[in-house]
Amino acid sequence: MDPATDSPRPAEAIVLPARGWRIDPRRAGIAALICWIGFAAVVFAVQTGRSSGIDAAGLLFWRGGTDLHARGPGWLLEGVRDLTALGGVLLRHLFALGAIAALLFLRLRREALVLAGTIIGGWVLDSLAKHVVGRARPTIVPHLTEAAGTSFPSGHAFNSAVVYIAIALAFAAMSPRQSVRITLIASAIALTLLIGLSRVWLGVHWPSDVAAGWLGGAGWAFAASALLHKPAKAAAEKAAASLEAATPGTVTRA
Template identity: 35%
Template sequence: MPIPPTDPPSRRTASPVEISGLLVLALAAASLLLFVLVADGVREGATLAFDEAVLRSLRRAGNPASPIGPAWLEIAVRDFTSLGSTAVLATVTLLTAGYLAFDGKRAAALFVVLATGGGMLLSFALKIGFDRPRPDVVDRLVDVHTLSFPSGHAMGAAVTYLTLGVLIVRTESKRRLKVYVLAVALLLTLTIGLSRIYLGVHWPTDVLAGWCAGSAWALLCWLVASWLQRRGQIEPADPN
């Protein structure tokens, strides 16, 4: 009696959620790796020549107190850099959490506070651990007294604006709103970091490290929020 043919075992394909999760995890790992490489270069002094060259290029020749560009640019940069201050970031976080809470997304509001607060504590811990002094090759255009590596403004902006961005994206269903929110978060993070270099209060590698660490934190928060959302512990996206 002939044996009927058997169907080959079906292969399970990865779902879009799993693929996006792996992609986000890979980006977070890449950000952490870049942070480690930059930090290692800073500890060994390998980045000093690059840091000094960039800072000097942003000052007029022979005058380390005079930044390049028109007078209004310095004023604008001072205004933009304040968007990365602790007071402003805390205010933005609380306002966002309040909006989510009033919108009935109380779990998401709590996650916003915990995620951004945890990222800021990590930033302070890294500063203490590396104990790098501020630049002294050019005049600083704003008064600062804290440690330099990583940039608290750059990392704080990434932690706050990117984390808030990805969490808002997790609770929104409209694609154009998601793109807008992430674009604004990225623009703010980049602008604030660059302003610290222009003002002479951070080495360029401080800012790069801050971006890397803050971005990795925001991406990991995205993964955690996605996992909690699938478990029903964070409110799903609006149906409309």
């Protein structure tokens, strides 16, 4: 039934979800500031050598025996490799493209533009940080997966935090229930933390690489939700107006 008319709704009708929430810009800004202060603290610790003890202990914690093999059964190693793949370039970009396509299908153009801008901006920031710091990857334990490039910050941790938290924030806009929104965002945070830990377990990143990557990526995801909202809304409204002018009567939403 259509609640507006009390008449049966055609089976073919597409019902667009109501947009009823966005994270408060001030709260997002506070979360971003806390993350970036943490990021700066990790950078300072790395540059001054204060992180070396924790870094070495963190890598060796997952290893055993004289050959420093990975602790646990073989299936655990495969599971960790599968988990780390979720933060790799291919899978995270596939999930991101799928999320953007779904948001566009749902006529949530504003959220789609914010998500796309967040991901692009995150990639630029991560690349700049890697270039500036230029830290080598750890060699004190055998690597259990292929890894290239510089080590700080962890690209998997940084970009997975950007992509998955931004996706959660975008789709949380469709739910009027706070419990659902909290579950989406908390699940994204938990997933990205596990992806970061997998990089240390596999021996391809120092713990400080992962900490900085996650803090930097999460900080950008929250900051972008506030900074990109207004320009994305303006662009979405312009596109919706153009579509309505070209095809009057079309369901559009900015």
